[in-house]
Amino acid sequence: MLRKLSVVLCLFTLLALSAPRAGDFPGKGITIxxxxxxxxxxxxxxxxxxxxxxxxxxxxxxxxxxxxxANAVGLSxxxxxxxxxxxxxxxxxxxxxxxxxxxxxxxxxxxxxxxxLLNSDPGxxxxxxxxxxxxLGDFLADAKKRPGEIKIGCTSPGSIWHICAAxxxxxxxxxxxxxxxxGGAAPAVVDLLGGHVDAVTVSPAxxxxxxxxxxxxxxxxxxxxxxxxxxxVPTMKELGFNVSIGTWRSFVVxxxxxxxxxxVLHDGFKKALEDPKLVEFAxxxxxxxxxxxxxxxxxxxxxxxxMFAKIFKAxxxxxx
Amino acid sequence: MEDIFSGIxxxxxxxxxxxxxxxxVGGIVVGALPGLSATMAVAIxxxxxxxxxxxVSMAMLLGTYVGxxxxxxxSAILIRTPGTPAxxxxxxxxxxxxxxxxxxxxxxxAALGSCVGGMIGLFFLVVSAPLITRFALxxxxxxxxxxxxxxxxxxxxxxxxxxxxxxISGAAGLLVATIGMDPIQGxxxxxxxxxxxxxxxxxxxxxxGLFAVSEAFNSAETVMRESERIKQIINGLFPLWxxxxxxxxxxxxxxxIGTFIGALPGAGADIAAFVSYNEARRSSRTPEKFGTGxxxxxxxxxxxxxxxxxxxxxxxxxxxxxxxxxxxxLLGALMIHGLKPGPMLMAENRDLVYSFFCSLFVGNLLLxxxxxxxxxxxxxxxALTKRLLVPIILILCVIGAYAVGNNxxxxxxxxxxxxxxxxxxKADFPVAPLALAIILGPMAEVALRQSLIMNHGSWSILATRxxxxxxxxxxxxxxxxxxxxxxxxxxxREAMRS
Numbered sequence: 001m002l003r004k005l006s007v008v009l010c011l012f013t014l015l016a017l018s019a020p021r022a023g024d025f026p027g028k029g030i031t032i033x034x035x036x037x038x039x040x041x042x043x044x045x046x047x048x049x050x051x052x053x054x055x056x057x058x059x060x061x062x063x064x065x066x067x068x069x070a071n072a073v074g075l076s077x078x079x080x081x082x083x084x085x086x087x088x089x090x091x092x093x094x095x096x097x098x099x100x101x102x103x104x105x106x107x108x109x110x111x112x113x114x115x116x117l118l119n120s121d122p123g124x125x126x127x128x129x130x131x132x133x134x135x136l137g138d139f140l141a142d143a144k145k146r147p148g149e150i151k152i153g154c155t156s157p158g159s160i161w162h163i164c165a166a167x168x169x170x171x172x173x174x175x176x177x178x179x180x181x182x183g184g185a186a187p188a189v190v191d192l193l194g195g196h197v198d199a200v201t202v203s204p205a206x207x208x209x210x211x212x213x214x215x216x217x218x219x220x221x222x223x224x225x226x227x228x229x230x231x232x233v234p235t236m237k238e239l240g241f242n243v244s245i246g247t248w249r250s251f252v253v254x255x256x257x258x259x260x261x262x263x264v265l266h267d268g269f270k271k272a273l274e275d276p277k278l279v280e281f282a283x284x285x286x287x288x289x290x291x292x293x294x295x296x297x298x299x300x301x302x303x304x305x306x307m308f309a310k311i312f313k314a315x316x317x318x319x320x
Numbered sequence: 321m322e323d324i325f326s327g328i329x330x331x332x333x334x335x336x337x338x339x340x341x342x343x344x345v346g347g348i349v350v351g352a353l354p355g356l357s358a359t360m361a362v363a364i365x366x367x368x369x370x371x372x373x374x375x376v377s378m379a380m381l382l383g384t385y386v387g388x389x390x391x392x393x394x395s396a397i398l399i400r401t402p403g404t405p406a407x408x409x410x411x412x413x414x415x416x417x418x419x420x421x422x423x424x425x426x427x428x429x430a431a432l433g434s435c436v437g438g439m440i441g442l443f444f445l446v447v448s449a450p451l452i453t454r455f456a457l458x459x460x461x462x463x464x465x466x467x468x469x470x471x472x473x474x475x476x477x478x479x480x481x482x483x484x485x486x487x488i489s490g491a492a493g494l495l496v497a498t499i500g501m502d503p504i505q506g507x508x509x510x511x512x513x514x515x516x517x518x519x520x521x522x523x524x525x526x527x528x529g530l531f532a533v534s535e536a537f538n539s540a541e542t543v544m545r546e547s548e549r550i551k552q553i554i555n556g557l558f559p560l561w562x563x564x565x566x567x568x569x570x571x572x573x574x575x576x577i578g579t580f581i582g583a584l585p586g587a588g589a590d591i592a593a594f595v596s597y598n599e600a601r602r603s604s605r606t607p608e609k610f611g612t613g614x615x616x617x618x619x620x621x622x623x624x625x626x627x628x629x630x631x632x633x634x635x636x637x638x639x640x641x642x643x644x645x646x647x648x649x650l651l652g653a654l655m656i657h658g659l660k661p662g663p664m665l666m667a668e669n670r671d672l673v674y675s676f677f678c679s680l681f682v683g684n685l686l687l688x689x690x691x692x693x694x695x696x697x698x699x700x701x702x703a704l705t706k707r708l709l710v711p712i713i714l715i716l717c718v719i720g721a722y723a724v725g726n727n728x729x730x731x732x733x734x735x736x737x738x739x740x741x742x743x744x745x746k747a748d749f750p751v752a753p754l755a756l757a758i759i760l761g762p763m764a765e766v767a768l769r770q771s772l773i774m775n776h777g778s779w780s781i782l783a784t785r786x787x788x789x790x791x792x793x794x795x796x797x798x799x800x801x802x803x804x805x806x807x808x809x810x811x812x813r814e815a816m817r818s
Binding site: 043072 | 359360362363364366367370456457458459460461501502503504505506507508515516517518519522585586635639640641642645646648649652655656657658660661662663664724725726727729730766770773774776
C-alpha cells in the first residue's frame, strides 16, 4: 500500500516539476505588476491592457501596483517573480536608469527577458505662445547669447524629462538654468503658464491641451518621427540634432521564463495592443503606442543605456 | 441657458443619480479605511467607466472623490486613525472629543463642515474659476515656500505646553522627510543601501503609525483592567442653527482657504486642512482650546479639506492641469472619453461641464445625508470593548499601510512609527509636529531650492515677491503669538501650582 502510494506521489511530483507546456499556457490568471501608483499613465495603460487582454487569454488579467523606490521596488519584485509567465512586469524607462545609478543590485539582461515595447512618449521643447521664440532656431540663438539665463522646467536629475533637457544642452552646445520639478510634468507646465519658467521639456501629450488652446507652443519633438497630433512641429533630427529621447513602457518577465510561454504572452498582448478599443483609449489619453518586438526593444535599451550613462556622467550622478 | 438645463438633465438622469450615490457611499468607505485613498479608488474605477456615458462616469468618480475626502474624518474622529492624510488635522480635536463622549457631535460637525466646504468650493468653481486660476498661476516656488512655512508654523500651536519639545519633534520630522531620493539633485539620502527607502518614507505609513498604532498600544495597556467604555452622547447631533451661525465666519474662511489651496497644483487636501486649522487657531479668541477637543478645530479641518474638491477642479477645467492627485486621475478619465479637459471643454461640451457641477452638488449634499444619518452606526465602533477594538485597529493599520503600495516594508514602517509615537507620548513629546513636518517638509524643501535655482542662488526672491513675503510675515507673526501664548499659559499654570 505504502509502496503504491509512494509511486503515485513520485509521479505527481514529476508532473509538478515538468515544465508547463506552452499549449497549456495560460492555465490560470495572469498578474501584471505595475511599478507606479494608481493614477498615472503607466497604471492607466496597464489597466486598460488587462481589460482588453482578458478575453484574448481566456483568463483573468489583474493589475497589482507594487509601489516604492521610484519604481525600483516593483521592478525588483518582478525580477524575483516565479518564471512561469504568470507574473508580467510593466517595466518603464527606469529599468535602464536604476542599475546605472546604482540604486538596484541587478542589470536588465541578467534578470529580465523582454516581451515587447508597448508605448513611448518623446520629450519636446515647449514655450509660451506669447514668447518671442517662434522656432527652435530662435530659442537656441537666444540661449547662446545669454547662457544659463533661460529657465527650463524639467524633472529631477536622473529622471527622464531632465535627461531630455540635458540632451538639448549637449546636442546644441547651449546652457540653461534647469529648474527641477520633482512632482512631474504638471507643476512644470503650470509654472510655464504662469511665466515662472521659460520652457519645459516634457512630452507633447502633457502640454497638448494648452497647445490646442493656444497658450503654449511646441518648438520641436525629440522623436524619430513627427507627432501624430501636432504634425506641424519638426523633430530635433530634422533640425540637425541627433536627439531622440522619451519615456517608454514595456512588458518583461523573469529571465528563466520559457521562450514558448513568452511567445504566447507576446502574441496575446500584441493582439490586445492592436484592439480598436485600446487604440482609441491610447489616442484619447495621449499615450503614444509604439510596438516593438523583443529583439528591437532589447537593442533600443542598449542604445539608451549608453546615452544615459554619458548624461549621468556629465551631471555627476554615477555611483562612485 | 439651454446648456444649463441639458446639463441638469444629464446629471439628474436615473443612472447618473445612482452612480453618484454609489460613488459617495463607496468613497466614504474607502476614505474611512486607512491606506485606501481617493486617488486609488478613482484610478481603479476609471477603466470600468469606459463603457458609461461621460456624464454618468464622472458622476460616479466625482461622488467617489467627495465621499473619500470626507470619509477620512470618521476613522480620524473615532479611532485616531487617519483614513487619508487629509484627515490628519481632524484628529487633533476630533479624537479628544470622542474620548470625552462627544463623538456624535464631532461627526455631525465634520459632515456639516464637509458638505458646506464642498458647496462653497463648488460655488467658487462655478462663478470665479478664471479669476482664481489667474491668482493660482501667480503662485510659483517662492509662494509655495511661504505657504509651507505658514503651515509649519502650526508646529508650535499643536505642541501644547511643550513648545521646545514640539520643535524638536518637528525638526525630527523634517529630517525624516529628507529620507529617499533628493528631489532636486536626484542623489540618495539616508537610505542605507536599502531599496525600500529609495522612494522615501511612505507618508500614510508614518501617519498610521504615529497616530493609530501608538494609540492602539496605549489602549492595550488598560485593556485587561477595565471595561471603561466612554459613554457617547448621541442625542441632538445635528448642529443647531444658532451654533451654525456662530461658526459661519470660520466655515467661510476655511472654505475659501481650502478652495484656493485646492486650485494650487502643488498642494492638496492634507495641506489645506492644516492651513485652515492653523488660521482658525491664529484668529481664534480662545486658541488654547485647540487640540483639546474643540469643535472649531474639527470644523476648520473638515471644511478646508472638502473645499479642496471644488478648488482642484478649477485648474482642471480652465487649464487642463489637475489641482491634486485625484483630479489628475479625473483628467485621464475625461481624456479616455475623448473629451479635451481645459478651456476647450467649456467651449465644446458646456452641457457636460454643467452636469459635473450638478453631480458635485448632489455628492456634497449626500455627504450630509449619509454623514448625519450614519452617526449612530459609526459610533457603534467605539462602543466595542477595547479588547475587541484594539486588535481590529491594529489589523486595519497593518493592512492599510500594506495596501498603499502592496509593499510589506510599508507595513513594518507603520509598526515602527507606532513604537516611536508610543515612546514619544510616554516621554511627553508631542507627536503632531512630527507628522506635520513629514507632510510639509518635502514641499518646503523643494519650493525653497527651486526658488534659489530660479534666482541663481540669491535669497532675495523670497522677499521681492509680494505673496511670498506676505505669507512669510503671517507665518512669523503666527510663530511669535503662539510662543507668547504658550508662555502665558505656562505662567498661569505655575501661578496655579504655587
